[in-house]
Amino acid sequence: MTTSRSLGPSVLLIEDDEGTRTALRRDLDARGYRVDEAADGHAGRDRWAAARPDVVLLDLGLPDMDGTALIRHIRREAQTPILVLSARDAESTKIEALELGADDYVTKPFGMGELHARLRAVIRRAAGPGADASGRLVVGDLVLDTAAHKVTVAGVAVDLTPREFEVLRVLLAHRGRLVTRGRLLRAVWGGAYTREDHYVHVYVSQVRRKLAAADHAGSLRDVIATEPGVGYRVSDE
Numbered sequence: 001m002t003t004s005r006s007l008g009p010s011v012l013l014i015e016d017d018e019g020t021r022t023a024l025r026r027d028l029d030a031r032g033y034r035v036d037e038a039a040d041g042h043a044g045r046d047r048w049a050a051a052r053p054d055v056v057l058l059d060l061g062l063p064d065m066d067g068t069a070l071i072r073h074i075r076r077e078a079q080t081p082i083l084v085l086s087a088r089d090a091e092s093t094k095i096e097a098l099e100l101g102a103d104d105y106v107t108k109p110f111g112m113g114e115l116h117a118r119l120r121a122v123i124r125r126a127a128g129p130g131a132d133a134s135g136r137l138v139v140g141d142l143v144l145d146t147a148a149h150k151v152t153v154a155g156v157a158v159d160l161t162p163r164e165f166e167v168l169r170v171l172l173a174h175r176g177r178l179v180t181r182g183r184l185l186r187a188v189w190g191g192a193y194t195r196e197d198h199y200v201h202v203y204v205s206q207v208r209r210k211l212a213a214a215d216h217a218g219s220l221r222d223v224i225a226t227e228p229g230v231g232y233r234v235s236d237e
Contacts, residue, residue, distance in 0.1 A: 178230065
């Protein structure tokens with residue numbers, strides 16, 4: 001497993017061919033992505049659970065399991081974008097992967113330009129309906145940039161953990177609408193977490209604290225409002 005030190009979106013690359021994996025990792029790293037890699041399905045599943053990346057690049061022909069099993073596993077837990085990279089070009093295979101929950105499918109061999117265009121597109125779509133054309137979610141002085149994986153308040157960077165970033169992304173993507181605690185749990189932690197309301201309370205509190213520390217002008221006071229007993233709502237103003 002290799003991790004870059006850049007600050008862009010995090011990518012989990014699950015690919016058994018070492019040459020392909022190395023070439024992709026180098027290219028992604030050079031373009032500012034933070035890259036984890038795994039050579040088989042079990043390692044990929046473990047890395048996904050531990051790191052919760054922004055996007056998964058997945059080969060279907062893995063040595064220990066079919067990649068479709070990983071799509072099923074991830075979709076039971078979360079909505080992490082999945083971009084399939086596979087030599088399998090049968091229409092039925094593509095349809096199966098997409099219906100299981102993959103966000104896009106690129107057939108090998110592929111050009112790097114096409115891959116990066118598809119990758120940027122799935123990251124933008126993951127930002128939700130409230131994002132602008134470049135994948136940014138903006139509420140007043142608060143900007144969450146999904147492509148750069150960065151949050152700023154009036155230009156001041158806010159250092160969020162991956163899970164905090166995802167909590168804020170979900171709330172901003174539904175600005176003006178009530179997000180129940182259950183919906184936030186399912187979106188960020190996955191369907192297996194239905195009773196752990198304390199996770200939501202702790203993480204929303206941490207996000208609020210970090211935003212307040214960067215909000216020197218006080219413009220974001222109460223930007224994440226609590227609906228008692230139900231959930232949270234981000235101001236639409």
